[in-house]
Amino acid sequence: DAGVIQSPRHEVTEMGQEVTLRCKPISGHDYLFWYRQTMMRGLELLIYFNNNVPIDDSGMPEDRFSAKMPNASFSTLKIQPSEPRDSAVYFCASSQDRDYGYTFGSGTRLTVV
Amino acid sequence: EDQVTQSPEALRLQEGESSSLNCSYTVSGLRGLFWYRQDPGKGPEFLFTLYSAGEEKEKERLKATLTKKESFLHITAPKPEDSATYLCAVQGFSGGYNKLIFGAGTRLAVHP
Numbered sequence: 706d707a708g709v710i711q712s713p714r715h716e717v718t719e720m721g722q723e724v725t726l727r728c729k730p731i732s733g734h735d736y737l738f739w740y741r742q743t744m745m746r747g748l749e750l751l752i753y754f755n756n757n758v759p760i761d762d763s764g765m766p767e768d769r770f771s772a773k774m775p776n777a778s779f780s781t782l783k784i785q786p787s788e789p790r791d792s793a794v795y796f797c798a799s800s801q802d803r804d805y806g807y808t809f810g811s812g813t814r815l816t817v818v
Numbered sequence: 819e820d821q822v823t824q825s826p827e828a829l830r831l832q833e834g835e836s837s838s839l840n841c842s843y844t845v846s847g848l849r850g851l852f853w854y855r856q857d858p859g860k861g862p863e864f865l866f867t868l869y870s871a872g873e874e875k876e877k878e879r880l881k882a883t884l885t886k887k888e889s890f891l892h893i894t895a896p897k898p899e900d901s902a903t904y905l906c907a908v909q910g911f912s913g914g915y916n917k918l919i920f921g922a923g924t925r926l927a928v929h930p
Binding site: 709738747748750753761796798806807808809810811812 | 852854859860861862863864867905907917918919920921922923
């Protein structure tokens with residue numbers, strides 16, 4: 706298995722622009738998570754899905770953030786409009802069962818200038 | 819609210835110098851405690867899950883232990899390739915199934 710695949714690896718955008726981050730989870734994993742990592746706040750859970758249904762989005766910072774999972778093999782995290790404070794590394798992770806922990810992707814480093 | 823505190827923030831060891839990393843947690847009912855390793859520019863990599871006080875798990879030079887209030891990651895005779903950030907996370911009953919809350923991590927540097 707190729708693991709959790711995220712794209713792009715790096716994204717630089719101007720303030721006010723729309724940004725879309727993509728994730729392909731491991732086949733057969735029922736849970737998908739979006740995390741954000743910064744030096745100040747560490748790893749923060751933004752939202753997670755179970756069987757493509759959003760379960761907990763309490764970590765989504767503002768209405769500017771939205772996430773979708775149209776099918777079991779694809780999810781997106783969208784920021785519109787983007788702001789400099791959104792600059793961070795965004796990780797996607799998937800899980801089959803709690804005994805195995807999460808498998809994280811390599812992350813998308815987002816820079817908003 | 820579930821919380822995880824890791825100490826120290828950073829640790830520098832000589833190769834072969836054993837030590838321990840600490841993870842203190844507050845959670846309303848512990849489902850599981852997780853340890854991850856994160857290398858620069860990469861996502862966290864799963865190491866262990868512990869479920870109940872007294873449980874221990876080992877992998878090569880790493881051993882994780884769990885009490886009712888904290889977990890330790892013991893590193894025996896570390897090598898430079900053990901250098902990484904080690905993250906602790908808890909899964910509690912109140913946060914929703916399968917939701918992990920992470921600590922800030924301990925940055926470990928092992929020098930030859």
